[in-house]
Amino acid sequence: MKRDFLSDILGEVRKACPGWVYAGIVQEIEKAQWTAAYINELPDSAFLFIEEGGEKDADGRTAPRALRHLPYRDQDGKIDLPHLRNALARLSQTKIPGMDETKIRDKASAELERGNEKDDTQKSEVARKQIAFVSSVRSPLELARNEILVGKTGEIFNEKYLAALGVSRDDIHLTSLDSLRSVADAAPLLLVALGKDAATGLDGLADFTLPHPEALRKHGDSGEVARKCKAIKKSLVDNTRGPEYFKDRLARLDCQPIAQGSADSTSSPVTIKKSNDAKRIVYGVVSDPYGEGGAVEDAHNDWISPANVEKMAHDYVKSSREVRLQHASASSAQVVESWIEQYPAEEYHKAMAGEAHQVGRRQFGNDVVHSGSWCLGVELGEGEWKAFQDGQLNAFSIGGIGVRQPLTKDQMPKVTFVDYVGKALDEA
Secondary structure (H helix, E strand, C coil): CCCCHHHHHHHHHHHHCCHHHHHHHHHHHHHHCCCHHHHHCCCHHHEEEECCCCEECCCCCEECHHHEEEECECCCCCECHHHHHHHHHHHHHCCCCCCCHHHHHHHHHHHHHHHHHHHHHHHHHHHCCCEEEEECCCCHHHHHHCCCCCHHHHHHHHHHHHHHHCCCHHHCEEEEHHHCHHHHHHCCCEEEEECHHHHHHHCCCCCEEECCHHHHHHHCCCCHHHHHHHHHHHHHHCCCCCCHHHHHHHHHHCCEEEEECCCCCCCCEEEEEEEECCCCEEEEEEECCCECCECCCCCCCCCCCHHHHHHHHHHHHHHCCCCEECCCEECCCEEEEEEECCCCCCHHHHHHHCCCEEEEEEEECCEEEECCCEEEEEECCHHHHHHHHCCCCCEEECCEEEEECCCCHHHCCCEEEEEECCCCHHHC
8 A cells, every 4th residue: 555654744743733734735745746747837948958849839839748858947947956956866867859968957056056045135135134013002011121022912913924034033124103214224124014003104215014913813814914925925935125215204204203101101081071971981081182271282292183073972982892901901991971072053164274273162960161172972891881980080091193294383273262151061
């Protein structure tokens, strides 16, 4: 009985390895072992030697196919080094009518040298830290360890992202949006955003966007990472841009991305203003573009314009709606209301354009709320409600990213307030 040792080995591999590892091994074996059907479809240029006496078919391939010998290029015309080395090793045992072994060996050796040079070039293109990965805001664990992508998320990044590219962490530049300037210093050829938040923060700078490893940890792998990593490798090999490409592009953007809501001093908590005890709902202003004196900077010397507050609120409802404790732990809290406080009459369009405008001001719980403010109503779970009643939860805090742009006080719009006397939240 003939035993298929390859099948036996693959059977053991399948038992020992995760499915995605096994699939990758099988794919590589299939690529390495060209079938007769595959070889028959190769062009004549893929062979080291073709006997005389054949005829060309409609596609320009010699027929009968048995006249073609020693295939070494794939369907795309690329040198396949394993097959070329195998052809060289078989030359002395291969007796083909009309073939000059010395001549074919010289040809094969020259092709092998060119193939090795290209292979080394391709490997070095990936290994010279020419890829920069950018994650979004760092998690508390990442801040505590002063490292990006740690724990199980980091293992997934190493095993499914870097392994697919054939590199290690030492071969890449890895950073987050709050340290984006380090990418300009590295001047990589490719910039890869990890997740939609990072892609949004990069504002069109990313060459590729991959799912964040945390998404794979929660939802599994659809194969998107492997497909895009293959495209990244190809882009590096085919690259015709110089190392100044990304550095110049970043300089043209002239931005200084920052992170808000992380565990360092960049969070902006806003006190919860009102609660509905019967429904366990708390209300608060997430972001207010105005202070008591109008359009003024906050404690971090930043001002978020009404247009950006609106965009932030809309993006949150469209893509997130998630409420976390301390920007990290999951919670059972759910957003039940989200609104932008309205402007008087036609003042909205002036506010969006950054022109002088009027702002409405009314009572909101034990404080006031201004036009253009993003407000939330959040229904708390039993645990969160108890923490709120005990005073352990008392504020909303934005967890997001922003782009700082220089702005002087005289560039901020002039604002006048219109008070809605006596119009409380319950009357709105």
